[in-house]
Amino acid sequence: MEQLKLRIREEGKIRGTNEILKVDSFLNHQMDVAFLGEIGKAFRDRFADCQVDRILTIEASGIAIAYGASQAFGNLPLVFAKKNKTKNIAGDVYISQVESFTQSKRPYNIFVSKDFLHAGEKVLIIDDFLANGSALHALIEIVHQAGAEVVGAGIVIEKAFQSGGELLRKEGVRVESLARIQSMSEETGVVFCE
Amino acid sequence: MEQLKLRIREEGKIRGTNEILKVDSFLNHQMDVAFLGEIGKAFRDRFADCQVDRILTIEASGIAIAYGASQAFGNLPLVFAKKNKTKNIAGDVYISQVESFTQSKRPYNIFVSKDFLHAGEKVLIIDDFLANGSALHALIEIVHQAGAEVVGAGIVIEKAFQSGGELLRKEGVRVESLARIQSMSEETGVVFCE
Numbered sequence: 001m002e003q004l005k006l007r008i009r010e011e012g013k014i015r016g017t018n019e020i021l022k023v024d025s026f027l028n029h030q031m032d033v034a035f036l037g038e039i040g041k042a043f044r045d046r047f048a049d050c051q052v053d054r055i056l057t058i059e060a061s062g063i064a065i066a067y068g069a070s071q072a073f074g075n076l077p078l079v080f081a082k083k084n085k086t087k088n089i090a091g092d093v094y095i096s097q098v099e100s101f102t103q104s105k106r107p108y109n110i111f112v113s114k115d116f117l118h119a120g121e122k123v124l125i126i127d128d129f130l131a132n133g134s135a136l137h138a139l140i141e142i143v144h145q146a147g148a149e150v151v152g153a154g155i156v157i158e159k160a161f162q163s164g165g166e167l168l169r170k171e172g173v174r175v176e177s178l179a180r181i182q183s184m185s186e187e188t189g190v191v192f193c194e
Numbered sequence: 195m196e197q198l199k200l201r202i203r204e205e206g207k208i209r210g211t212n213e214i215l216k217v218d219s220f221l222n223h224q225m226d227v228a229f230l231g232e233i234g235k236a237f238r239d240r241f242a243d244c245q246v247d248r249i250l251t252i253e254a255s256g257i258a259i260a261y262g263a264s265q266a267f268g269n270l271p272l273v274f275a276k277k278n279k280t281k282n283i284a285g286d287v288y289i290s291q292v293e294s295f296t297q298s299k300r301p302y303n304i305f306v307s308k309d310f311l312h313a314g315e316k317v318l319i320i321d322d323f324l325a326n327g328s329a330l331h332a333l334i335e336i337v338h339q340a341g342a343e344v345v346g347a348g349i350v351i352e353k354a355f356q357s358g359g360e361l362l363r364k365e366g367v368r369v370e371s372l373a374r375i376q377s378m379s380e381e382t383g384v385v386f387c388e
Contacts (some may be wrong), residue, residue: 029276030310033261034269041198057253058272067227067261080254082223116224 133164
């Protein structure tokens with residue numbers, strides 16, 4: 001998605017070599033809602049050959065992106081996996097573990113209420129970043145627990161220099177990333193795969 | 195908002211008396227994007243007499259609601275306050291403390307990057323619930339730190355049996371709640387204020 005690559009180039013802030021890329025001016029802190037609508041349409045185009053019944057994402061930064069995708073697919077039901085168990089959540093949940101590399105480096109659980117993911121549903125997973133793939137693996141595990149089917153994963157930015165995308169594709173998951181980064185550093189900026 | 199009250203009556207799950215109301219079938223776990231669009235329009239109508247430059251909310255359940263509001267106001271810039279400091283966030287942030295009653299009962303910090311909230315901006319704060327008002331107070335504090343102006347707070351569901359809304363209105367904050375709950379229990383269901 002050329003418009004996305006342009007914004008990453010212009011607004012992305014890089015720290016270190018192949019480490020941190022901040023795109024919080026439009027994607028995951030401040031959000032450009034019109035642009036997220038375009039991102040949603042790009043996902044719809046990528047998965048135009050698929051039946052999709054439901055969008056699944058993970059809090060917090062996935063939610064707005066999934067909202068745009070839901071609209072592009074005609075207001076599909078959307079559910080986000082929660083990270084923290086609060087007393088507001090139902091007891092009956094699907095649960096899986098994410099190995100974290102960006103927050104506390106401790107693994108954490110994510111869960112989805114059994115009310116909002118059903119056997120036989122065709123689920124499109126949406127997230128902002130794909131790096132080592134641990135969040136995506138945990139989301140796929142939750143879909144499988146429900147007896148539902150993963151249509152694929154729509155990712156805004158894939159850090160292709162990490163192994164998550166390659167591993168998932170080898171496992172047969174259809175991963176569609178709107179921008180794939182081959183390498184990045186403060187000196188070279190962002191180099192995209194294609 | 196009558197359609198909202200209807201959905202709270204039909205889908206809301208109550209625990210205890212004036213304690214927990216779960217509306218996670220459409221508002222804050224599974225999300226009905228078309229309905230959130232209607233909620234966004236209701237906020238636009240309530241604040242039709244105001245100039246609004248920016249929408250501010252708090253992760254995670256505020257994000258989708260704020261997205262709908264941003265669209266209703268013509269794709270206004272949207273920023274959400276973050277709860278956990280990650281290494282992906284900039285150093286320069288506005289920060290304030292929220293006293294939590296629903297999670298760990300420990301206070302926690304929220305923050306917004308100084309890049310995404312500016313002096314002189316007219317800010318509409320959006321959130322799903324208003325109960326004791328601690329999250330809203332913390333968001334207002336952040337707007338004031340930026341030298342920006344709080345136009346008001348658009349709340350989906352106000353637990354009017356708790357003191358947050360009354361306190362904020364006494365302090366001069368314009369609070370517009372789409373559904374105000376006078377009381378609720380498993381026996382009586384939800385009783386709305388008007």
